[in-house]
Amino acid sequence: MEKASYKRLKGSGQFRQRLVLATLSSTAVVIEDIRADDTSPGLRLHEVSLLRLLEKISDDCTVEINETGTKLRYKPGVVMGGKHLVHDCGLSRSIGYFLEPLIVLGIFGKKPLSIRLKGITNDPKDPSVDVFRMVTLHMLKHFGVPQEGLQFKIESRGAPPLGGGEVVLDLPIVHDSLKATTWVDEGMVKSIRGVTFSTRVSPQMGNRMVYAARGIFNRFIPDVHIFTDHRSGPSGGNSPGYGLSLVAETTTGCLISADSAVCYSHGDNMDAIEDSEEKPDLMPPEDVGVQAASMLLGEIEQGGVVDSTHQGLLFLLCALCPPDVSKVRVGKLTPYGIETLRHIRDFLGVKFVIKPEPITNTVTLKCVGCGMRNLSRKIA
Template identity: 75%
Template sequence: MGKTTYMRLKGSQNLRQRLLLSTLSSTPIIIEDIRPDDTWPGVRPHEVSLLRLIEKICDDCVVEINETGTKLKYKPGIVMGGRQLVHDCGVSRSIGYFLEPLIVLGLFGKKPLSIRLKGITNDSKDPCIDTFRSTTLPMLKRFGVPPEGLELKIESRGAPPHGGGEVVLSIPILQNSLTAVTWIDEGMVKRIRGVTFSTRVSVQFENTMLHAARGIFNRLLPDVHIFTDHRAGPQAGKSPGYGISLVAETTSGCFISADTAVSYARGEEEGEIEDEKEELMPPEDIGEQIASVLLGEIEQGGVVDSTHQGLLFLLCALCPQDVSKVRVGKLSPYGIETLRHIRDFLGVKFVIKPDPSTETVILKCVGCGLKNLSRKIS
């Protein structure tokens, strides 16, 4: 065996992406200076949980963290997938944080993946479960991911700070590789769908959010349906909360989403310690606010909303050695970071061309041609 060469990185930002790309490209990494000057230095609980999750679905991966948690050594293994896996995501970040890397890794596994994730299903930091169902999974189908076996079931909801939600994610494996896309027509919005949720609060909260959001959309288009998902008992998790996820579907089959959730603060983040008895934002304001956010995302143009830019670029970069071409609105900071990481790990560079007439950006790249080599050849 030759000596392993590690790619050296610094800082705590975008740890998820670094781990994901390191695994896909089989590049061992060492990350140093992880929050060395913080009151609590080193890796956070949700980052450790993500490493444990990667260990569950991969064989032979090696994770070493030093005593202070400021240095992480990661040597990727083979993505195995597997059925009936269970992972507790903890309550420091929601399940949405874990889903994006998990979905991409699952596609390149040896066996299809089916995993039960426990924790927080809806919060204001990460995309909520409903957005993954309505927007992220349909986006994968564009790239040739088989729709059979691709699903996300919500067994119970969980709001911060105590969570208690459970979802079951099923991801099929790619038979060979993804399909390159030319996806630059965002079309016109033809309908708006959405879902409001509430746990351990009155169902009236949902109706108020729903009417407030519809009040804005109905002036613009007639086809607006927002469903309610009120949970009670064990299905409502352990904390009170409510929220809304909206999706605009366009004539060319794009899904643009926006979501938020309101609950009592977790309280352990410094500078954000809030009193348990604080007033939560009224549901009416939330409905109006998220409707405006969605209109803002639509106005920006592009085939995906700003939260999905990173995933879109990643899927383009993993395509066969063929040209993919996509249109997005203003590049989000996360999207820009993703482009840098793709260049470093996969060697894929995007040609970025602003389109002044629509104020959007067109990106082109030739994929790295990642194939699913770990699947069983029948």
């Protein structure tokens, strides 16, 4: 390969989207200056793990990293998919970090993907696996991804810092291409659903979170059901933690989510915590419940057909549609969403028409898809 054919990028930002877009558009990339000025320069463990995952699901892709890890050369191959794959996501980011790029690549694979991911299921940084199950997967159906073979199972949970959770994802492939969508009607919130998780703590924590969250929602809507999922023993992972994921469903079938979780951070010595009588205090479950509920109401206030977490994925799916017009509505654009729009333009050449709507304080985006087809299915 001659050098000229590589697309040159800088920095560690938007790492996942760069790899996803590079793979889908078959563009080889060189990323330089990855945390070059940082006290610990180079790629992080979860980024290396993501590259290993890409190697696992695709054929003929090459990854080269220099000695300090500040430079990466990635030549994408063909996404193959496959069954009975296993990947250890490590403990530096949660499984949610890996699921987001995985579903976009998986649906453009040669064969349906079935993979078991191990690591952290719920943490404060990334969307929880519950939000993924209740919201993210349902976004795919708006773009014509077949629902048969779409399955997600949380076998055990794991909170940071030691993880120990396991999930199984079954993902179908799109047979030709996605379908462009007009998705602007956000509707009215008709119900709120949710699930708590608690691992290696008192099972009462779940009920206390539910009680606090319900207290907030009672002023708005009666149809609130929040389930508790308490795990003990091996299915509860290796660390104590608890949290709450909430989803608001609207009359038009839009799903707006929010989640929060508390746990001990990586710096804490786990053995010391287990042994000593006095554990460092976590945020009380009542506060976690109120926090998650407030976040959800904040998302509802913003409007839009998806919440702020899913903006990036929404834009990406729109851009990957066949050359028809897609139209979507979101609340305020997030920094992550804006970066996604820029990367979509750079890799796929798709530029959105962005129009603010002052009456509702929302933004509508229109684009003509790049005509991505599932080519890997046809090869061989």
